[in-house]
Structure formats: C-alpha cells, structure tokens
Amino acid sequence: MIDLEALTAAVGDLNEDELLRMLNEFVATNPSPEEAQAVVTACQRGMAIVGDLFENGEYFVGDLIFAGELLTQSIDILKPVIGSSNSTTIGKIVLGTVEGDLHDIGKNIFRSMAEAAGFIVYDLGIDVKPQAFVEKVQEVQPDIVGMSGVLTLALESMKNTVEALKKAELKKDVKIIIGGNPVTSDFAQMIGADAATNNAAEGVKICQNWVN
Amino acid sequence: MSDPKSLQQERISLFQNVQDSIIPRRVPIHVRFSIGYVAQFGELDMAEAQWNPQLVEEAADKLCRTIYSDTCPYDGSLRYPSFYRSLESQSFVMSSSGFIQHPEVVGMFPEDYDYLIENPFDCLVERVLPRQYKALDPSDPVKMALRLAISLLGYENDFQTTGNIIRKLTEKYGYGPGVPPTANGFTEAPFDFIADQLRGFKEISLDIRRCPEKLIEVCEALYPILFKKGLPVSPTPYSTVFIPLHMPTFMREKDFARLWWPTFKRMVDEYASLGIHCRLFCEDDWTRYLDYLYELPTNTILMFEYGDPKLIKEKLGKKHIITGLYPVTMLKSSSKEQCLQKAQEMLDILAPGGKFIFALDKPALSINDINLETYCAVTEFVRDNGVYQNAGEISGLEFKQEDYQTAPTTSRKIESKYLNAWAESPELAKLQVFEDKLFQYLIFLLL
Numbered sequence: 314m315i316d317l318e319a320l321t322a323a324v325g326d327l328n329e330d331e332l333l334r335m336l337n338e339f340v341a342t343n344p345s346p347e348e349a350q351a352v353v354t355a356c357q358r359g360m361a362i363v364g365d366l367f368e369n370g371e372y373f374v375g376d377l378i379f380a381g382e383l384l385t386q387s388i389d390i391l392k393p394v395i396g397s398s399n400s401t402t403i404g405k406i407v408l409g410t411v412e413g414d415l416h417d418i419g420k421n422i423f424r425s426m427a428e429a430a431g432f433i434v435y436d437l438g439i440d441v442k443p444q445a446f447v448e449k450v451q452e453v454q455p456d457i458v459g460m461s462g463v464l465t466l467a468l469e470s471m472k473n474t475v476e477a478l479k480k481a482e483l484k485k486d487v488k489i490i491i492g493g494n495p496v497t498s499d500f501a502q503m504i505g506a507d508a509a510t511n512n513a514a515e516g517v518k519i520c521q522n523w524v525n
Numbered sequence: 526m527s528d529p530k531s532l533q534q535e536r537i538s539l540f541q542n543v544q545d546s547i548i549p550r551r552v553p554i555h556v557r558f559s560i561g562y563v564a565q566f567g568e569l570d571m572a573e574a575q576w577n578p579q580l581v582e583e584a585a586d587k588l589c590r591t592i593y594s595d596t597c598p599y600d601g602s603l604r605y606p607s608f609y610r611s612l613e614s615q616s617f618v619m620s621s622s623g624f625i626q627h628p629e630v631v632g633m634f635p636e637d638y639d640y641l642i643e644n645p646f647d648c649l650v651e652r653v654l655p656r657q658y659k660a661l662d663p664s665d666p667v668k669m670a671l672r673l674a675i676s677l678l679g680y681e682n683d684f685q686t687t688g689n690i691i692r693k694l695t696e697k698y699g700y701g702p703g704v705p706p707t708a709n710g711f712t713e714a715p716f717d718f719i720a721d722q723l724r725g726f727k728e729i730s731l732d733i734r735r736c737p738e739k740l741i742e743v744c745e746a747l748y749p750i751l752f753k754k755g756l757p758v759s760p761t762p763y764s765t766v767f768i769p770l771h772m773p774t775f776m777r778e779k780d781f782a783r784l785w786w787p788t789f790k791r792m793v794d795e796y797a798s799l800g801i802h803c804r805l806f807c808e809d810d811w812t813r814y815l816d817y818l819y820e821l822p823t824n825t826i827l828m829f830e831y832g833d834p835k836l837i838k839e840k841l842g843k844k845h846i847i848t849g850l851y852p853v854t855m856l857k858s859s860s861k862e863q864c865l866q867k868a869q870e871m872l873d874i875l876a877p878g879g880k881f882i883f884a885l886d887k888p889a890l891s892i893n894d895i896n897l898e899t900y901c902a903v904t905e906f907v908r909d910n911g912v913y914q915n916a917g918e919i920s921g922l923e924f925k926q927e928d929y930q931t932a933p934t935t936s937r938k939i940e941s942k943y944l945n946a947w948a949e950s951p952e953l954a955k956l957q958v959f960e961d962k963l964f965q966y967l968i969f970l971l972l
Binding site (some may be wrong): 329374375376412414440477495 | 618620621622624626627629726727729730731733734735739773774776807838841854858889890893894958
C-alpha cells in the first residue's frame with residue numbers, strides 16, 4: 314500500500330521523481346476508486362503545504378508553477394483509476410483574464426491551485442469580454458467568478474464585468490474574487506466584488522472558505 | 526522663467542552631477558509618459574497613434590506645458606505595431622484595448638537546449654525567431670525576406686519619428702537631453718532572455734528544477750550576444766545600458782544565486798570596465814536581494830518598483846543612484862495633500878547625500894491611472910522642496926573605471942555562419958555597420 318504521508322511530503326517538497334515513481338507504482342497495483350481517492354486527497358494535502366510554504370516566503374511563484382505542473386501530471390497518472398467519482402469536487406469557478414488584458418500567468422497559477430483544492434474551473438482564457446463571463450455563468454452556474462488582470466486598465470474591465478453580472482441578475486448567485494498586481498480590497502469593495510488578492514494561495518483559501 | 530537654453534544647461538548639470546557623485550543643486554525629476562497615455566491625453570485613437578506616432582506631437586507638446594519635469598515627459602514606445610504586425614508577432618500583440626502586450630509564449634523547446642548552447646545565434650535565427658514571428662517562415666523564403674525588410678523600415682521610421690518629436694520638445698522646453706540614442710544601450714540579463722521569449726515564464730519555472738545545469742550553460746552561451754546587444758555604439762561618460770530585471774523575485778534565492786546572478790553580474794562589471802553604467806529596473810520587490818545589488822559597480826542606476834525606501838537608502842544609497850518607488854497608484858487613489866506628504870517623505874528619506882532622481886515606481890499606462898493635476902502638484906513640490914543646501918559636495922562613493930579593469934571578459938566570440946567578418950577587409954568594412962544594425966534589430970525582437 315502506498316505511504317500517503319510520504320506522498321503528501323513528496324508533493325510538499327516538489328520532489329518530482331519521487332512523486333511520479335510512487336504514483337506509477339500505485340496505479341500498477343490496480344487500486345479501487347476509494348484507494349485512488351485517498352491518494353488524491355494526500356496530493357491535495359501536499360498542495361496545501363506548498364501554499365503554506367509560499368505564504369511563509371520559502372517558496373516563490375516559480376515553485377507554485379512547478380507545483381501546478383506536478384499536480385497535472387499526477388492527475389493524468391491517476392485518471393484511469395479514479396473512476397467517475399467526483400466526490401473531490403468542492404465547487405465551481407468561472408475564471409478569466411478580463412477584457413483588454415492578455416496576461417495569464419497569475420490566472421493559470423490560481424487555476425492549478427484551485428483545481429488542486431478540488432474546484433472545477435471553467436477557464437475562459439484572456440481578453441475576456443464581460444458578456445462572455447455572463448454567458449458562462451448562465452451556462453454552468455458556478456459558486457464563484459474569478460477575474461484576473463495585470464495592467465491597471467484591467468480595473469475598468471473588472472468593474473464592467475461586475476456590472477454586467479448585476480445587470481443579468483447573476484451577481485446575487487455568485488461570489489466574485491479579483492486578482493492580480495493592481496487590485497486592492499478597497500477597489501473590490503468599490504466595484505462590488507467580494508474579495509481581492511494578489512496571492513494565488515490566499516485566493517484559493519478565500520474560495521475554500523466561501524464553499525465550506 | 527529662464528530661457529530654454531540656460532534651463533537646459535541647469536538640467537544637464539543636475540543629472541550629470543548625480544552620475545558624477547556630486548550633490549546637485551536640487552533633486553532631478555524624471556517624468557515619463559508612454560505613447561498610450563499621451564494619445565489618450567490628446568483624445569486620439571490609441572491604435573491609430575501607435576500606427577502613426579507623428580500624430581501625438583501636439584498632445585505631447587501640451588503635456589510638456591502641463592507638467593513639470595527635468596526630462597521630456599513624452600517617452601514614446603519600445604513597441605510599435607509596424608514591425609510586430611508585419612512580422613506576425615506572437616509575442617507582442619495589440620489587445621482589444623489598443624495596448625500592445627506580451628502574452629506568455631514559448632519560442633524554444635527542451636530539445637533545443639543543446640543546439641542553443643552549441644550555436645546560440647544560429648538557433649535564435651533558425652528556430653526561435655520563426656516561432657515567435659510567423660512571417661519569418663523559412664519554408665516561405667520570399668515572404669520572409671520581404672516582411673523582414675518591411676518591418677525593419679517600420680522600426681527605423683517609427684523610432685526616428687518618435688526621436689524627432691522628443692528632440693524638438695527637448696529643445697523647445699529646455700529639458701535635459703540625456704545622451705544621443707547611439708550612446709545608450711538596451712539588453713536583458715542572460716537568464717531573463719531565456720525566461721522571456723525563449724522558454725516563457727511557466728516552462729522556465731519547470732526547467733529551473735529539471736535541468737539547472739543546462740540553464741547555466743545557456744546563460745554562458747548567450748552572454749556574448751546579449752553583451753553585444755547592450756553595448757552602446759558611441760559611448761560617453763554618461764551612457765547607460767537599460768536592463769529590466771524580470772525573474773529574480775519569482776525565484777528562490779539559491780536558484781537566483783546559482784543560475785541568474787553570475788552572468789548578469791559579469792555583464793554589468795564588463796560594461797563598467799568600459800566606463801559604461803547600467804540603468805536597472807528592479808521589477809517587483811527586490812528587498813531580499815539588496816545585498817547582491819550592493820555588489821554592482823558604483824553609481825549603477827537602480828529603478829525600484831516596490832520596497833521600503835528607508836532600507837533601500839540605508840543599504841545602497843551611498844554607492845548607487847536610486848530612483849522610482851513613488852507609488853503611481855497614489856496619484857489615483859489619494860488626495861493631493863496625501864500625495865504631497867508622500868513626496869516630502871520620499872525627499873526626507875532618499876534625497877540626503879544625493880544619488881537620487883525623483884520618479885514614479887512605474888509610468889501611468891492610461892489616462893485613468895492617475896489624477897494628472899495631482900501628479901503636476903507632486904513634481905512642482907519636488908522641484909521647489911528638493912533643494913540641497915550642500916550642492917557641489919561629493920556624494921557617496923565615486924566610480925572608478927579602473928576598479929573594473931580586472932574583470933576581463935572570458936566569454937567566447939559570437940560565431941555563426943550567418944555573421945560575416947566584413948570589418949576585416951577595408952573595402953567591405955562599411956557592411957559591418959549595417960550587419961551590426963541588423964544584429965541589434967534581430968535580438969531586439971527577442972527582448
């Protein structure tokens with residue numbers, strides 16, 4: 314049986330070779346979906362350690378990106394044995410870089426970490442118009458809308474997107490988080506968003522609190 | 526107000542004093558607005574203005590009459606659509622807002638590492654440029670040749686147009702002109718060059734853990750190319766090489782110390798050995814790397830974005846020239862009084878002892894980013910209150926070129942089947958000048 318604590322530690326240490334070796338050996342034993350679920354949970358615990366180390370200043374953005382890559386590889390290995398169970402899903406997020414802004418590194422880090430925490434993320438990409446957010450929210454009825462942007466001009470687009478959601482009477486059904494270099498809590502309050510962060514790990518924690 | 530010529534002389538001495546380790550009469554003020562801001566200020570269509578940079582002249586002139594600065598407040602742009610669009614750039618594209626931006630792109634794959642190490646220039650022109658610029662498709666050589674020519678004409682034209690506007694305004698209003706364009710340079714740290722348009726931010730973050738040894742070798746291989754890219758054609762004692770610093774704050778210190786710093790440090794030292802200073806934009810918050818910055822040659826110009834001004838002044842203020850740090854966001858979100866108070870605080874901390882140029886932490890991109898009236902009040906406040914009582918005294922450490930003579934370059938020559946040794950034959954030497962220009966352009970496309 315796989316050592317779940319060692320697995321959690323391998324994720325936390327970002328030890329790629331060790332992690333992939335353990336997961337490949339585990340999958341080769343033809344485990345049950347429940348056993349696979351326990352392994353997914355252990356990986357998620359490892360990602361939470363990564364988030365904590367980031368907040369403590371021991372890991373930096375480059376390490377979060379590497380952690381996201383490890384997680385994608387891990388899920389690919391585990392897919393055949395997880396089955397169709399979606400018991401890991403804790404909520405849905407519609408995510409995008411707002412209109413006029415083409416930067417997506419921060420958004421992608423947040424997506425990896427949110428997925429690692431058990432969210433289903435619908436990523437609309439970059440330069441996303443307010444109407445595209447509205448349509449996706451109508452379609453998938455998420456718990457949370459995440460808007461990202463690096464340039465100061467993104468602030469105007471975030472405001473427009475919140476207004477579009479209000480106009481479509483969708484604002485009351487979702488929490489809105491905004492992220493990126495120029496955002497502040499004051500600005501979030503001003504435009505009617507529920508939270509702001511420039512720290513992906515913190516952003517995921519805020520989202521977890523909302524759905525718990 | 527004095528006439529433009531004497532005003533200009535005064536401003537020249539403000540900046541030269543700072544670079545010469547002398548306390549100037551007062552703190553020099555460096556205001557810069559990009560073409561996007563100036564187009565909006567003049568109520569012009571932003572895309573149109575970038576396609577035709579001549580259009581902004583009137584707006585730029587009006588801006589000069591609006592805000593106080595010791596340098597021309599219009600700064601043009603590094604990124605015009607004429608050359609990026611004609612080359613079908615993947616890495617610089619205009620978004621729906623009209624701003625040219627740099628999306629995350631990958632121009633080099635892991636399997637290219639060995640070739641890049643072995644033949645760096647060949648790898649860049651054969652593989653990386655065609656991936657980032659779809660019009661440079663080797664399977665369509667005629668289109669490739671024509672588009673490269675069109676883009677180069679666009680590049681020369683638009684920079685010349687912008688240069689002419691800035692020169693005109695500089696003379697009209699008596700701004701500090703700085704040095705001629707051929708006396709300045711622009712390049713990147715070898716590691717940042719790889720991280721930027723070669724591997725991209727995501728892939729480089731993986732490579733740092735997966736193949737650090739290759740990264741060390743690639744930095745070495747690219748060093749001569751990037752050193753040459755930054756080297757001014759006709760340097761003067763006031764020449765600077767501008768290097769924006771991207772990756773360090775996203776890295777662990779041990780990776781930074783091993784992978785990022787060594788070739789960068791050598792580059793700055795090697796410029797210093799030629800009497801050339803570097804002007805570094807320390808993007809993000811460099812607090813944890815201040816001790817490294819101290820090691821750079823005396824009077825390196827350090828533009829900071831974030832960080833504690835007090836700590837920065839304490840650690841670096843006697844050796845280096847500090848600029849930046851005034852939060853552009855305050856000019857939007859805070860009252861005029863608060864902004865003036867902040868300016869006073871910056872002067873109290875950063876001005877004593879000289880080696881300080883007043884500037885924002887980053888320029889305003891669009892018209893909504895700042896309250897221009899507040900910004901005007903701030904620069905006038907600095908002009909009137911940033912006056913030194915001990916002007917003419919020595920300011921901190923002095924730069925001595927000979928201190929850096931001991932760092933002879935160990936880097937290899939740039940060798941490539943595409944580069945010619947024209948200079949070796951007197952009748953063809955003129956071609957070397959043109960090839961060097963083309964070299965500058967090709968590497969610029971990857972910065």
